[in-house]
Amino acid sequence: MKESFTLHGRSIRIARLLKGVSVKELGELTGINPNYVAIIERNEGTISHRNYFRFLRALRRDLGFTDQQLVAISILVENIEEVEKGALD
Numbered sequence: 001m002k003e004s005f006t007l008h009g010r011s012i013r014i015a016r017l018l019k020g021v022s023v024k025e026l027g028e029l030t031g032i033n034p035n036y037v038a039i040i041e042r043n044e045g046t047i048s049h050r051n052y053f054r055f056l057r058a059l060r061r062d063l064g065f066t067d068q069q070l071v072a073i074s075i076l077v078e079n080i081e082e083v084e085k086g087a088l089d
Contacts, residue, residue: 010081011074012055013041018073019063029058 016026023041027034032051039045040055047055059065065073 007052007055007070007074008077009040009043011077014073014077015059015065015070021063026058029062030054
């Protein structure tokens, strides 16, 4: 049984930082305005299906992440968010 994962803005930011890529560079790789990339990374906007696949393509092909690495980053981000949410309760 295959499980799916969703790439969220915070995961995109962590992946970008791990590779030492600027917001501007990621914007160039994806064809997405760097200001909008920053908005997505802060989870202040929604990612369209088209842009979602642009991010995935850039992270996989251009930055060299494997699906397993992206899943691991997403899981870590989800766990961090849960811990942060619990600390606020």
